Amino acid sequence: MSGGAGIRSISGETFSWQEAVGGWRGAVESVLPGLLFVVVFVATGQQLQPALIAAAACALVAVLLRLIQRSPLTQAFSGVLGVGIGVFWAWRTGDAGDYFAWGLLVNAGYLLAFVVSALIGWPLVGLVLGMFRPEGPLSEGGSWAGAMAWRRDRMLRRRFAAVTWLWAGMFGLRLAVQGPLYLADQVGWLGTAKLVMGLPLTALVLWLSWILVRGTTAATPAPVPSRQDP
Template sequence: MSETPREPAGELADGTETQAAEGGGRGLRAINAEQFSVAEAVGGVRGLVESVAPGLLFVVVYLVAGQRLMPALVGAGAAAVVAVVVRLVQRTPATQAFSGLLGVGIGVVWAWRSGEAQDYFAYGLVTNAVYLVGCLASVLAGWPVVGLVAGLLRADGPLGGGPWSSVAAWRADRQLRRRYAWATWAWVAMFAARLAVQVPLYRNAEVAWLGTAKLAMGLPLTALVLWVSWLLVRGSGAARAPARPPAAP
């Protein structure tokens, strides 16, 4: 999701399956956690900085430089590149930084080609629209995307049956389907709110306000929706999975 934490949903914050399940989790994996951690959900301080820095630098440099586009594009691009280089030097997982670099790169190219500063944010608007349509379609089709993600990220599944067994488990339970549907509606509402606020600002070329809205409705709103999703579905898979037989003494 465009403004969502960019760490892949299947990767744990600490690289292990057990701690993510017992504690928090990064990105959409937080939905399956027994305890919700805002810090882990947004990728920690580093994830927060990597997500916020390019857009913040773009707006600040754009205003300080007298609304000149090129310095703002250079500042945003440099922030994304530095994030990747630092991760590579430290030999830490760089998927989140590379994903951010891709998004920033598309925004930089679009704004550079058009000469319009607001086009730096156009890619985010497009991806939000795509995710809005996808989430809405999944609910209407009876396959809410939050349920699919939560099920597929439960690698063990009921009695070790694999991730698809988790999906089959909630598909067979009307109450769980309803809870996953409500959680998906929360994501629909988030994407719709972003578009409702940011599209008019984009059309009116209100670059400073658009950048501010993007930052305010980015990670903070994503963390809130992740928490709401967790509240709706927490423990649902574990609570309804058949209990394992006790180990032999």
């Protein structure tokens, strides 16, 4: 989904928009490389090399600043990896649209995973959130087996399935909008769509997910064994 911060924003008793986007610094690190790529590409008359350099330099500076300040690197490294793959792909093909190809493939992979998990009755959102529930392994006294306790509750299964389809819808919407722009080589519009449907849309889906699952953080009661007459 959207990383640890995003998952915590869903499972908490209250919703924090700042936590959902990984903090303001995380939001800037996520958005700025792609924004610079589009701006520089358009401003230079659709020259690819300056745009690639701007995006790569931005991602690397974000990592270096975190190293100097000794702050957590997970989100910055994740960002620089995605930017690095996009830069390398576009540089090898000479096609600016390929800077966004990796993101399209990632969304296709997530869409497939979420849809399949919902169809087979093991919604991915439930599998992930189960680890944060009181009986899950990330809570004191919880266990990996406890992470599956929600499956005994029909209401929880339905809620987690609904949220899983919500996330599948987000990934499908991205592909439906950005895929044709990629095929039509509309790099400026593709970059704009990716920015709008990236962090802002993810934060909105996190909020809707929180609405659907709030109140479900209590431990799932253990089944009561039936009593049989001697």
